Ligand SMILES: Nc1ncnc2c1ncn2[C@@H]1O[C@H](COP(=O)(O)OP(=O)(O)OP(=O)(O)O)[C@@H](O)[C@H]1O
């Protein structure tokens with residue numbers, strides 16, 4: 001018998017039917033994946049189970065008994081913990097305070113910090129993490145924050161743990177740690193509901209999978225009955241295998257030239273070029289310095305030495321607006337903190353970058369904004385209720401598409417994209433790859449930082465590898481191979497393809 005069952009759940013937001021008659025039936029002790037395209041309704045369903053949203057109609061049963069979940073406290077009491085897709089930590093508090101915020105140990109209003117930190121340390125140790133209970137969350141990286149969210153969910157010792165794209169911000173090693181945690185939880189008899197756009201994870205981890213599409217229930221299958229193709233077909237309702245194919249086209253002028261870029265203790269002597277028509281990957285382990293390198297090109301971080309030239313002319317980029325003026329666009333990996341303007345509308349978000357640059361016109365016409373929005377909505381298959389919807393109410397993947405669309409709409413010729421398809425569904429991924437390919441054909445130069453090697457391998461003409469702040473590889477497409485990239489990324493080898501301009 002099902003352990004937790006959601007029956008005929010409906011949820012309507014103004015202008016969107018997020019869930020209609022959705023069913024989810026999960027057995028005790030299983031890892032149950034929930035998949036579907038961006039905006040399919042996965043997070044909405046989890047927020048209902050977590051007590052964050054109320055449903056319009058439907059029933060929830062746990063262990064055969066009907067239960068009412070009207071608040072987060074109700075949900076916790078029924079033994080459900082949710083790790084939400086958007087991180088919800090308080091940056092100004094410590095790791096320990098964040099984890100135990102709803103139940104700080106102590107007496108008569110005084111927090112027993114020694115006890116608090118001791119408990120937190122025990123949790124941290126159980127996962128073998130390298131953070132301290134007293135670290136402020138504001139000082140942690142995105143992936144460390146994600147781990148804190150996971151610790152917080154574990155601290156409740158709930159029977160049912162829901163993870164909404166927990167790996168989106170994790171590096172490979174952290175993903176392994178998480179796999180270990182999930183397997184251990186399952187061995188302890190806990191039930192896990194797992195949402196991910198990385199199908200490999202779904203196949204690695206889950207016992208069964210439920211597919212949603214456009215707010216509707218499509219079906220539930222044992223993982224053994226499926227292969228990737230069948231699953232994708234259930235998700236998108238069409239065959240997408242032909243959607244993206246790597247295309248070769250000639251390279252043009254040198255658009256960006258980086259020489260000897262260094263920042264003490266972070267990266268050193270980084271040199272590379274980007275030519276019109278090139279899609280270049282940048283691989284490396286978390287902490288290798290790749291984000292800092294590109295941030296310093298974009299003016300978000302000062303470098304100590306080295307130069308940046310655009311179109312053959314050395315430029316001095318001190319802040320992002322300088323970079324945009326030089327035709328360099330940047331998409332951050334940290335969507336929530338820096339990528340979107342959560343309270344602004346869909347239409348405003350798309351033109352924000354350009355607004356600053358062309359602010360001498362004071363006003364940007366709504367019609368122009370609408371036109372840009374229309375173009376990208378179609379190109380990327382973006383879903384939202386209407387153009388004045390607040391960005392923060394879009395599904396996670398649709399927010400990511402926005403960040404990307406905004407960079408593209410800014411008219412930059414050099415695009416630097418960090419983890420561009422994080423949280424984006426399979427269908428849209430293929431469309432974005434296709435879009436990058438056609439942009440490069442039109443003469444854009446694109447640098448893609450990605451932790452997903454299959455992504456780099458499928459879209460890049462060439463890939464740079466960074467190890468401890470230095471370039472250890474410059475590998476052309478025909479020589480690219482996951483093993484070789486990993487060896488360069490871990491300091492086990494260097495490889496500079498012959499004939500490849502660095
Ligand atoms: N608070 C809200 N207000 C208005 N609309 C919302 C709200 N939350 C979600 N929606 C809409 O409901 C639909 C389902 O969104 P949901 O976040 O559940 O999708 P998802 O399957 O989690 O997608 P993703 O893979 O992109 O995270 C979307 O069309 C979204 O715009």
Ligand SMILES: [Mg+2]
Pocket residue numbers: 042043044085164395396397
């Ligand atoms: Mg979601």
